[in-house]
Amino acid sequence: MTIRDQVLHAKDGLILYGTPMPSRILLGTAGYPSPAILAQAVTASEAGIVTVSLRRETAGGRTGTRFLELIAGLGVKVLPNTAGCRTAREAITTAEMARELFGTDWVKLEVIANDDTLQPDVYGLVEAAEALTHEGFKVFPYTTDDLSVAERLQRAGCDVIMPWAAPIGTGRGIVNRAALESLRAYFPDVTLIIDAGLGAPSHAAAAMELGFDAVLLNTAVAKAADPARMAAAFGAAVKAGRLGYEAGLMPPRDMAVPSTPVAGTPFFDLDPQTSDPQTSDTKTSDRKS
């Protein structure tokens, strides 16, 4: 298989709680113009997991049942979230209801502290993660880039940790690159998924180049002018970023270094005294390109 084939058909081994995944992108299902466009976007992204939620149903309503049928037709695994929960207790109950509804013990754990930032309440998050792990859940906690909190979550039994790039729905991309680099370096063997805040395919590629195992996004695809096309763009960016990380990125340098060999440069004289007067004041450093 050529390198190009590897890029186009990368099945490069993300395993979540023992389950092999077909790709390194997880896609949210909210906010699409229509169910059909949601389905197209999921397919185009090559996501193997989609996030879902649960909400109050009106008497006699069939909205939830229809949505479940749509998702079942996509052949992907579902990751129910606890979006909107304010306390560990709310999140635990929501996870328990989600487990019965969706038939999975996987849960994207969210405990939200603040309406404006949607910042995780990390205290409630750790408390809920401990309780849910004890109940047999496989917890995917949505957290900040705080290393100490990640440590607590790992100790609580989380094999996967999902730090934010930026607050949910902002599309700002990686706000605190240094913190994410520290996380990656400190937890080389923990599965780390960048969740929230990615706005452009380049943001996803950057996250993958830092060595993160996967990305989870929603708004950037759902609110694009053409969600399916944007989903494909994110899918390609995730593959490119991962491949770049695996290939080994060159370290940045402070000063320019010529890529074209200097040896044998024409019109170049080692003794400035004997060179053509028109070029005699040209420094060697000006001859790099």
Added chain:
Amino acid sequence: MTPAGTIDLVLNGRPLASVARTVGDLVREQEFTDVRIATAVNGHFVPEARRATTALNPGDRVEIVAPRQGG
């Protein structure tokens, strides 16, 4: 005033006078019989298998939820 034979509940955040005496009764009364739902009472999950035996008391806060899109 609560109509005769009913109890005051809060269903999905709204007041409801209901003749239901169990979560299972309420699910049937509200026509959730052939749809996928999950239930909780006063913040605690009530599994499907326990709906029929989980009694409702005046003032209970009941949640009936279904799958939705999520991020």
